[in-house]
Amino acid sequence: MPLLGHAWQLHSRPLEFLASLPAHGDLVRIGMGPYPAYVVCGPEAAHRMLTDSRTFDKGGPFFDKARVLFGSSLPMAGWREHRWQRRQMQPAFQPERIDAYAGVMAEEIDRMTAVWRPGMRFDLTAALTTLTLRIVTRSVLAAEAEDEAVADVQHSLHTVIDGIYQRVMLPLGPLYRLPTPGNRRYRRACTRLHRAIDGIIAERRAAPGGDDLVAMLLEARDEDTGEPLSDKDIRDQLVVMSGAGFETTANSLAFAFWLLSQHPEAEKRVHDEVDKTLAGRTATPADLDGLDYTRRVVHEVLRMYPPGWFFTRVTTTETTLAGHRLPAGTALLYSAYLLHHRPDLFPDPERFDPDRWLDGSGDCLPRGAHVPFGGGNRKCIGDQYALVEMTMALASVCARWSVHPDPGAALRVQVRGTLGPGKLFMTCRPRGAAADG
Ligand code: HEM
Structure with a gap:
């Protein structure tokens, strides 16, 4: 369209528009308002773009607006600054740290289901959003469940993230x-939000120590100047980390419950597996090996509905991608949704089939084909955290409850900052001994 280019299609029917693009090649030029941008449609090109983060840096039309609101935090930082930041924060996501967060995950899963009653009907997406918001804020801010400042963060974060999305x-x-x-x-x-996080930072400055993310950020020193991070820098990192880590996992879990409710044979396999492995208790990371099918369900959900559906990059120098010469400053878009719905990579892509991920099947895919967490050194820092959290939550709920949509309900995928199912009213019924009794 004149002036708007393809921006209107991307806004009004984004998923259909994106899925239509691979027919035009591995790199497709579209108009974003008055500016051209390239959508990366081929897996090889996506892999190259994701792994060469110096040539394909963070940036692009939406991104620059987001940077104004998010500061120069990890997802926003340019490649040079990013390397340093990532080194400071990566230890907070080592396997032993994730095992420690799993205690919080289990506590919060039990807290969520403790109020469920047989036959209760509620918005499952909202319940899962509260769950993952509580988990991530408590993990990131190293806080106890009843901490007042964290309660303030939990109350305000959703509104802030939504407001930023709208402004971008x-x-x-x-x-x-x-x-x-x-x-x-x-x-x-x-x-x-700012007051609560600033209060937490001030408390931790007054009593230094610990091995959590806040401690790591307080101890970080600039390589060249030896300067510590300012309170605003630390606050930006904590807000962005918490913001990136709740809607993504909540939406994926909500899609998982919906898909299981629509596929009784898959639901039965999950139920059989959790009955054998958990026998009605809450999962721990030690159970993950016995939850093979449940993990495949999570992978398939992330393929069909990757919450991070659309990201941008910008070229820092002239380069060639998929046979196209791109001058410095070219905007690029990549979409896991687009790649995950290519029928040549994932036959019958609209079919929910967790067995696509049977032992190593994913290893046969071309590089760059399956990118729910992105790739290269900008790959999601919370990927393992998210996989543990989602598998534990799905398995633990299914060990005790089944959830059922209203008769005739249909899924309406909502495309916002993340891909989600919107409100999802479900009725819960106890499984196992409680149900039999
Ligand atoms: C289902 C869950 C999740 C999905 C699908 C997801 C997806 C992604 C993707 C695709 C990226 C890369 C964006 C790009 O290429 O521009 C990313 C980056 C990031 N994610 Fe996640 N994410 C999830 C959960 C989390 C969680 C739980 C956290 C934190 C606790 C988190 C924190 C981040 C951060 C900080 C970055 C920026 C990394 C960097 O630039 O170095 N994410 N995520």
């Missing part, structure tokens, strides 16, 4: 300064 996708400039109820809510949530 719909840049209405001065209109966001008007005293409308929505703008006031956003500003109040920002103030509450």
